Amino acid sequence: QVQLVQSGGGLVQAGGPLRLSCIASGSIGTMNSLNWSRQAPGKQRELVASIGSGGETYFADAVRGRFTLSRDNAKNTAYLEMNSLKPEDTAVYYCSLQRPGLPPYWGQGTQVTVSS
Numbered sequence: 001q002v003q004l005v006q007s008g009g010g011l012v013q014a015g016g017p018l019r020l021s022c023i024a025s026g027s028i029g030t031m032n033s034l035n036w037s038r039q040a041p042g043k044q045r046e047l048v049a050s051i052g053s054g055g056e057t058y059f060a061d062a063v064r065g066r067f068t069l070s071r072d073n074a075k076n077t078a079y080l081e082m083n084s085l086k087p088e089d090t091a092v093y094y095c096s097l098q099r100p101g102l103p104p105y106w107g108q109g110t111q112v113t114v115s116s
Helices: none
Strands: 002-007 010-013 018-026 034-039 046-051 057-059 067-072 077-082 091-099 102-106 110-115
Touching: 002 091, 002 102, 018 034, 018 091, 018 110, 046 067, 046 077, 057 067, 077 091
Parallel strands: 010 110
Antiparallel strands: 002 018, 018 077, 034 046, 034 091, 046 057, 067 077, 091 102, 091 110
8 A cells, every 4th residue: 555665876975975765655644653774785684764753763873973864744755864975884775664563664775885
């Protein structure tokens, strides 16, 4: 019932910014929390950031102070603003919409490559 479409990935130089978008379509119902995670080759998927239904945010230690979260409920869009990017940030980034007691909806992922 819900589809998440991501955009904004690409190649960026170290130190530069990049903004990822996650657009939801379908009947999402009430506002839910949205997570951003990433997975690099050979590594486990890790939670990067999360914004809760009340606007509360969480950031992983590796990105805290560099990444910013926001969402536009009218447009059903969430954003991950990434600044001061490092080569270690290179990964496939995913958004996921959390549902209480159920598996989340997942975006298709978008590749972010940070060159040194």
